[in-house]
Amino acid sequence: MRRNTLWLFCILALSSCSVVKRVKDGQHLIVSNTILEDSVHVTNERINNIIAQKTNSGMRKFMGFPLKLHIYNLARPNIDSILNANILSDSTKVKRRVALLSKKQFDKTLKNRRDFNAWLKKTGEAPVIFDEEKAIKTTKNLKKYYYSKGWFNNDVTYEVEKDSNKFAKVTYKVNRSEPYILDALIPIISSPAIDSMYAKFSTGTLLKKGEQFDEQNYENERERINTYLRNAGFYYFAQDNVRFEMDTINTNHKVHTDLIIGDRIIRGDDSTTTKPFKIYKIKEVNIFTDDNFENRFNSISDSVTFKGINLYSKEKLRFRPKALTDAVFINKGQTYSDLARSRTARYLNDLNMFRYPNIDFVENEDDSTLTANIFLEPKKKYGLSFDSDINQSNIQSIGFSLSSGLKIRNVFRGAETLEITGIAAIGASKSRSANSTSFFDINEFGGNIRLTIPRLFSPFKTEKIIPKYMSPNTAINLSATSQQNIGLDKQSISGIFSYNWFPSNTVTNTLELFNINFVKNLNTNNYFGVYQNSFGRLNAIARDIDYIEDDGTLSDSSLANQYEPADIFISDVLTGNTTLTASDDDYVNVNNIEERKERLTENNLIFSTSFDYKKDRRKNIFDNDFSIFKWRIELAGNLMSNISNIAGLSKNDDDNYEIFGVAFSQYIKTEIDYIKYVDLGRKNVFAFRSYVGIAIPYGNSNSIPFAESFFAGGPNDNRAWTAYNLGPGSSSSTNEFNEANFKLHLSAEQRFSLFGGFQGAIFVDAGNIWNVLDNVTEEAATLNNLSALKDIAIGSGLGIRYDFDFFVLRFDVGFKTHDPAQEIGNRWFRDYNFGNAVYNIGINYPF
Structure with missing residues (x-):
């Protein structure tokens, strides 16, 4: 496939074939379809999709280049005849080629030509030839559409403009005429029980007097009535029982509507009877807790009744009754409700304890009630997982990792899930010395324990605030990791206690009540070994002021801390023991390096509370018309500050x-x-994305921990800069990791189909990071007022992606369009070329 693609683009580059190459005489290629609605051009995509004959893809999009049509035109319609005429029919030519290539290679060459020709046809798109019948079909479909929207007397015609170049332009002209308006809505309801409720469910009707007729509103009203009645106890009611009959004869463009709800129809083997609909109540609720194929013939051996719900088991009951009854919204004595049924099914699925929960209702004919039977098949109690990986990176020549996990379901008989995971990794660092005693000098070990409780674990009653239909759960997470010869080496311990609940199918809420994170750096003496750019700048300054020789360095491998000379140099500069003064730029640079070193080497203790809100309107993975909104707020240190203040604890030298x-x-x-x-x-x-984030230190802090700060650049951010390489502001920092406490980001991307699984994209990314309300004073890196927004970085570029169905492989090229690190007046398109471009490879879309 890769070779075919390369051949294709080479041929396209040399090809000057016409788009009508495969259009026969007397035929015409459709180059445009236009719909005029009362002489006004229609751009609505929904209406334009009614056209039965679309133009070839790319005829108007992708820079007006019908790529798929050109690919198709490259294929030979009679490849077998051509091969036979040019090669196979000449036995001498065949013998000569077989002698040169061998029979196997000769046959393979012919097969490759046939396969490539078939690939061109499959990947390409045949020319769309104007078809009179499809134009007539389009006019009929347009008439139906406008009729469904209330223009009953509409008229649709079409015109075709053909030229000598075999091109055709089709114009559909729609004359809508006067629309029809909804007038009277008269109910005709057979069942007394439903008729008595009409006054209630009619208040929310979608058929409003005075509004223009819309057929879709009638369908939505049928669905609304069905939903209402199904939730009001009418178990046998169905949407087909709702009909509308409309009268528009001599009504002066008014629509009179009869709402007809008939009785229940019962079909037997050879007869049909009708009876009024009635409300059903729940007589019993039964839960069969271990229903599966293997024990289908076994009898019940354990049972209990809890909160009016009967629980049965063919073995010993594994679950505490409350764990299952809390998941059931179908209650004894209440009227039947579809909503209660769906909520029960959703909650049981969310427990992740059972395979495909099944809910059946059985009618009790003697008293017109329903028995709800819930059949549950438990999943296996234990689940094991293993994963291994071999990798390379900028710090290790080779590394091996192994992770394993154990999942225990129903660990405390309350439908809880306990997950225990561990990771172990070893590697050989690229900086390993020749006389090192150990080849694998990098290691990382870690473990994580997570307990998920399917309810809010709280001493307070929360049912009224967060009802159980929102599927609330509590997560308790503990983790610890230890790293050696990775960065500064560190040990970290964290613990999270959080609540999660789902108010609707689109909304997710998470409250992290407690989030404790402690990070201890073990090898701070290696700071300049990790952040070599900072060390290089120090060396350059030391040489400039003759602190060291021109070929000297601020390191000494014979010392226990080989970078001790660098620390001594910083101390000498900041205490006035060099020729540098506080007004010198180099003095400021040394001071900035020291401040950053102190910040990145300090141990961190974060005790925070946060709330996350997410509203995702995406219906499924194929939905491309949706929005996602996410908001997060986090407060850290307040509890510890209050406790410290009340306890009268003393402060350190930094207050x-x-x-x-x-x-x-x-x-x-x-x-x-x-x-x-x-x-x-x-x-x-x-696709469009906007993001803004800010973290403001106060009280016990004057800066934000590195792990909580913001960075810019990378394959999912501003793609014209590599990760951590953009900002802050207009500073031209050469730090390995540039970060700040305020971020603004915008992205816009146009995605389009190319051919086969390939997709193209054109994008623009804008944004930057700044320091605000913290201890950074460098003007170029801070956001003091709105004028600093002139330092927004803009990157633009293009990309190509291949859709593997289950994931998308992405390749993007980003160009620096507006670079705030350059001098004002020289920022636009300074390095806008492939030599200075950033090439990004990613999995799935950037947002």
């Missing part, structure tokens, strides 16, 4: 409280993320 010898962080952080997809039809999608 900060410490817990276990570590100054805890205190800040407020919030993030807003909005994504919007617009489906333009024919596999063309416009």
Whole structure:
């Protein structure tokens, strides 16, 4: 496939064939379809999709180049005849080629030519030839559409403009005439029980007097009435029982509507009877807790009744009754409700304890009630997982990792899930010395324990605030990791206690009540070994002021801390023991390096509470017309600050409280993320993303922990810069990791289909990071006022993607369009070329 693609683009580059190459005489290629609605051009995608004969893809999109049509035109319609005439019919030529290539290679060459020709046809798109019958079909479909929207007397015609170049332009002209308006709505209801409820369910009707007729509103009203009655106890009611009869004769463009709801129809083997609909109540609720194929003939051996619900088991009951009854919204004595049924099914699925829960209702004919039977097949109690990986990176020449996990379901008989995972990794560092005693000098070990409880674990009653239909759960997470010869080496311990609930199918809420994270750096002496750019700048400054020789360095491998000379140099500069003064740029640079070193080597203790809100309107993975809104707010350090203040704890030299010898962080952080997809039809999608985040230190902190700060650049951010390489502001920092506490980001991307599984994209990314309300004073890196927004970085570019169905492989090329690190007046298109472009490879879309 890769070779075929290369051949294709080479041929396309040399080809000057016409798009009508495969259009026969007397035929015409459709180059445009236009719909005029009362002489006004219609751009509505829904209406344009009614056209039965679309133009070839790309005829108007993708820069007006019908790529798929050109690919198709490259194929030979009679490849077998051509091969036979040019090669196979000449026995001498065949013998000569067989002698040169061998019979096997000769046959393979012919097969490759046939396969490539077939690939061109399959990948390409045949020319769309104007067809009179399809134009007539389109006019009929347009008439139906406008009729369904209330223009009953509409008229649709079409015109075709053909030229000598075998091109055809089709114009459909729609004359809508006067629309019809809804007038009277008269109910005709047979069943007394439903008729008595009409006054209630009619208040929400979608058929409003005075509005224009719309057929879709009638369908939606049928669905609305059906939903209402099914939730009001009418178990046998169906949407087909709702009919509408309309009268428009001599009504002066008014629509008189009869709403007809008939009786229940009961069909037997050879007869049909009718009876009025009636309300059903729940007589019993039974849960069969271990129903499966293997024990289908076994009898019940254990049973219990809890909160009016009967629980049965063919073995010993594995679950505490409350764990299952909490998942059931179908209650004894209540009227039947579809909503209660669906909520029960959803909650049982969310427990992740059972395979395909099944809910059946059985009618009790003697008293017109229903028995609800819930059949559950438990999943296996234990689940094991293993994963291994071999990798390379910028710090290790080779590495091996192994992770394993154990999942225990119903661990405390309350439908809880306990997950225990561990990871172990070893590697050989690229900086390993020749006399190192161990080849694998990098290691990382970690473990995680997560307990999920299918309810809010709280001493308070929360049912009224967060009802159980929202499927609330509690997650308790503990983890620990230890790294050696990775960065500064560190040990970290974290614990999270969080609540999760789902108010609707689109909304997810998460409250992390407690989130404790402690990070201890073990090898701070290796700071300049990790951040070599900072060390290089120090060396350059030391040489410039003759602190060291021109070929000297601020390191000494004979020392226990080989970078001790660098620390001594920083101390000498900041205490005035060199020729540098506080007004010198180099003095400021050394001071900035020291401040960053102190910040990145300090241990962190974060005790925070956060809330996350997410509203995802995407219906499924194929939906390309949706929006996602996410908001997060986090507060850290307030509880510890209050406790420290009340307890009268002393402060350190930096005027900060410490817990276990570590100054805890205190800040407020919030993030807003909005994504919007617009489906333009024919596999063309416009995607937009806006993001803003800010973290403000206060109280016990004057800066944000590195792990909580923001960065810019990378394959999912501004793609014209590599990760951590953009900003802050207009500073031309050469730090390995540039970060700040305020971020603004915008992205817009046009995606379109190319051929086969290939898709193209054109994108623009804009944004930057800045420091605000913290201890950074560098003007170029701070956001002091709105004028600093002139330092927004803009990147643009193009990409190509291949859709493997289950994931998308993405390749994007980003160009620096507006670079704030350059001088004002020289920022636009400074390095806009492939030599300075950033090439990104990613999995799935950037947003």
